Amino acid sequence: MAANNFRxxxxxxxxxxxxxxxxxxxxxxxxxxxxxxxxxxxSTIVMVLLAAVIVFLFQMFRxxxxxxxxxxxxxxxxxxxxxxxxxxxxxxxxWVLTGIVVLALFWPFFVSRGAVDxxxxxLIYIMLALGLNVVVGLAGLLDLGYVAxxxxxxxxxxxxxxxxxxxxxxxxxxxxxLAALFGLVLGFPVLRLRGxxxxxxxLGFGEIIRILLNNWxxxxxxxxxxxxxPDPTLFGMEFGRRVKEEGNTSFHETFGIAYSGEHKVIFxxxxxLVLAVFTAxxxxxxxxxxxxxxxxxxxxxxxxxxxxxxxxxxxKLSAFTIGAFFAGFAGTVFASKQxxxxxxxxxxxxxxIILAIVVLGGMGSQxxxxxxxxxxxxxxxxxxxxxxxxxxxxxxxxxxxxVWRPQGLMPMRRIHIELKRQE
Amino acid sequence: xxxxxxxxxxxxxGLTIGSTYxxxxxxxxxxxxIIGMINFAHGEIYMIGxxxxxxxxxxxxxxGIAWLPLILIVALICAMIVxxxxxxxxxxxxxxxxxxxxxxxxxxxxxxxxxxxxxxVHLAQGSRNIGFPALIDGGFNFGSGDxxxxxxxxxxxxxxxxxxxxxxxxxxxxxxxxxxxxCRAVSQDLGMANLLGIDTNRxxxxxxxxxxxxxxxxxxxxxxxxGSVDPLFGFIAGLKAFTAAVLGGIGSIPGAMLGxxxxxxxxxxxxxxxxGEYKDVISFSLLILILLFKPTGLLGKPEVEKI
Numbered sequence: 201m202a203a204n205n206f207r208x209x210x211x212x213x214x215x216x217x218x219x220x221x222x223x224x225x226x227x228x229x230x231x232x233x234x235x236x237x238x239x240x241x242x243s244t245i246v247m248v249l250l251a252a253v254i255v256f257l258f259q260m261f262r263x264x265x266x267x268x269x270x271x272x273x274x275x276x277x278x279x280x281x282x283x284x285x286x287x288x289x290x291x292x293x294x295w296v297l298t299g300i301v302v303l304a305l306f307w308p309f310f311v312s313r314g315a316v317d318x319x320x321x322x323l324i325y326i327m328l329a330l331g332l333n334v335v336v337g338l339a340g341l342l343d344l345g346y347v348a349x350x351x352x353x354x355x356x357x358x359x360x361x362x363x364x365x366x367x368x369x370x371x372x373x374x375x376x377x378l379a380a381l382f383g384l385v386l387g388f389p390v391l392r393l394r395g396x397x398x399x400x401x402x403l404g405f406g407e408i409i410r411i412l413l414n415n416w417x418x419x420x421x422x423x424x425x426x427x428x429x430p431d432p433t434l435f436g437m438e439f440g441r442r443v444k445e446e447g448n449t450s451f452h453e454t455f456g457i458a459y460s461g462e463h464k465v466i467f468x469x470x471x472x473l474v475l476a477v478f479t480a481x482x483x484x485x486x487x488x489x490x491x492x493x494x495x496x497x498x499x500x501x502x503x504x505x506x507x508x509x510x511x512x513x514x515x516k517l518s519a520f521t522i523g524a525f526f527a528g529f530a531g532t533v534f535a536s537k538q539x540x541x542x543x544x545x546x547x548x549x550x551x552x553i554i555l556a557i558v559v560l561g562g563m564g565s566q567x568x569x570x571x572x573x574x575x576x577x578x579x580x581x582x583x584x585x586x587x588x589x590x591x592x593x594x595x596x597x598x599x600x601x602x603v604w605r606p607q608g609l610m611p612m613r614r615i616h617i618e619l620k621r622q623e
Numbered sequence: 624x625x626x627x628x629x630x631x632x633x634x635x636x637g638l639t640i641g642s643t644y645x646x647x648x649x650x651x652x653x654x655x656x657i658i659g660m661i662n663f664a665h666g667e668i669y670m671i672g673x674x675x676x677x678x679x680x681x682x683x684x685x686x687g688i689a690w691l692p693l694i695l696i697v698a699l700i701c702a703m704i705v706x707x708x709x710x711x712x713x714x715x716x717x718x719x720x721x722x723x724x725x726x727x728x729x730x731x732x733x734x735x736x737x738x739x740x741x742x743x744v745h746l747a748q749g750s751r752n753i754g755f756p757a758l759i760d761g762g763f764n765f766g767s768g769d770x771x772x773x774x775x776x777x778x779x780x781x782x783x784x785x786x787x788x789x790x791x792x793x794x795x796x797x798x799x800x801x802x803x804x805x806c807r808a809v810s811q812d813l814g815m816a817n818l819l820g821i822d823t824n825r826x827x828x829x830x831x832x833x834x835x836x837x838x839x840x841x842x843x844x845x846x847x848x849x850g851s852v853d854p855l856f857g858f859i860a861g862l863k864a865f866t867a868a869v870l871g872g873i874g875s876i877p878g879a880m881l882g883x884x885x886x887x888x889x890x891x892x893x894x895x896x897x898x899g900e901y902k903d904v905i906s907f908s909l910l911i912l913i914l915l916f917k918p919t920g921l922l923g924k925p926e927v928e929k930i
Contacts, residue, residue: 215708215711215712216712218704218705218708219705219708219709219712222675222678222679222701222705223671223674223675223678223705223743223744223747223748224747226678226682227747227748228674228677228678228681228748228749228753230751230753230754234754235677235681235753235754235756236681236685237678237681237682237685336727340727342727342730342731344734389915390911390914390915392915393914393915393918394726394918396660396661396726396727396730397869397914397918399661399727399730400661400865400869400910400914401910401911401914401915403862404862404866404907404908404910404911405907405911407862407903407907408904408907408908411900411901411903411904412904414900415900415901548858549738552734552738555731555734556735559731588746589742589746591738591741591742591745592738592739592742592743592746594735594738594739595735595736595737595738595739595740595741595742596735596739597735598731598732598734598735598738599716599717599732599735599736599739601735602717602721602728602729602731602732602735603717603720603721603732606721606724606725606728
């Protein structure tokens, strides 16, 4: 047994060396058309060797280590506790949420402009993640082209404002509805497919939308994107220094205060906050409606759900469309926040980030998803020196999450009764 | 005559690209045939193969070795070793622990692995694309001097021959060898194969290793053919190869070969007669249409849903 263990550990260590040394240990440097090869510095090579040693030791003493980990107390004790009574839990939750929202309402007036800007981005990701949560978390449909609907929302606003001169408030429902329509049209044929095929088809759809945006230069400006997207107005009041459109007044003149660029940033933040809360509330309602229960029923056991008379297509299509609707919402806000959009903002990686948020937060759980969105967006900003490792850590986190805790950090818990075996 | 030559040129280009797609597609189709999951990180394994080959080629050039066949063979062997080890490690770390769970869980794990590997190479080698030396140049030209000239480069011939050798070797391996027979048994019924004393874990690992080795071959060939590599190089190629696998019928090895060739030709015809920018749109649309209307592909067997 020991010899066997040793052979296995040695094999794993050698594999570690093979997969890391050639890629990390040499640097390819392009000089003109020539490529030269340089060895990495000693510290990197020591790291590679260290990694191999760690793998060796871990594999060698795997059983002892795993046994030691098992005997440790569980890090999240509440996961084994019985859930609180539903009404009490709901009460506490709603109080906490209201408190957070009130705090979020006043918070931007006391912090810097950059922080508010970042917070707006976080809110956009929260909207996206909440929308995707319906599709992936609740209905169990893996959508890898979610960013396409986000792009539809953003481009709808950008194009309508450029060609028709439409305002933000009109574009918001139009963008969301158009995205929902796209979801409906795409969903209708593809939702008959099995889970993993569906994932690939949505991925292909996302890529098609991006390539079209990139190459339809006459309409979308191609890779140059569309600029000059107007800011939202408050009852006809603009936030610029000068009024751009006739009939509008400017915010700072109406209230007789000095002009400040911060007004616009805070206003956008507040819009995003209101919309994010709206998204959360609407989806919360849906979750408790029959359609929400049907999503989960279909996710858990498709055959059983269908034999109870649920229409597979209608239920899945509703989830897909609602998810797309909120992506369109977020897209409109994003276009307005940036003032400029290009296909580069809507690559597959963006879909993957949103998916990572949903997976990390706990599929189906709203609070978990919100917390994950905050963490995923803010952590790389806080640790700038680690920001280039962000995607590496994301990828690793997704794998580890699936291996150890596929239900996410804060899984959704429904009230349920389990039959306990009599001791 | 001119038109015909142009057509044949597109056909040759398409078959060249298509045969490398087929090499990558085999990795998808074998894994899918055995454990029913999409190995999303396969494109990245192919990319790592291309990088390793480039590192080996530059390293040998720095050592002063100039004999071409030696360079190519050493680069090929290095790329195959690194890619296969990577395939083995990926299966061990990211897929084996989640095997048998809900269908989406291995898929999400695979997407995570794909992002991880992409950024691993990105951090180690930078995000710029790096030129791949054109080791094999020259070729045959057909057609009159003043009109359109059809060319068949030595590189293209190399790609055809290498692919042919790999495919023949794989077919022989699957049909004749003991491990190949075990592979077929496992893909028919994993549980039963296990009961009959086949070490299924070993066979699944072997599948990943074989798929990764073929992807590494494709990495070297396509790297030389395109003339550059970058960390995102695997994503689109992986998606195309997956399309090829689905087109031919996922799970079927001859299907993957056929699908690769058809996809390659369809793509090069699109870029030859319509526009190069839309060739990706064509292949993704093809993928969507096949999945909608004939999810079993050209040579696949219909899947019966068991309750």
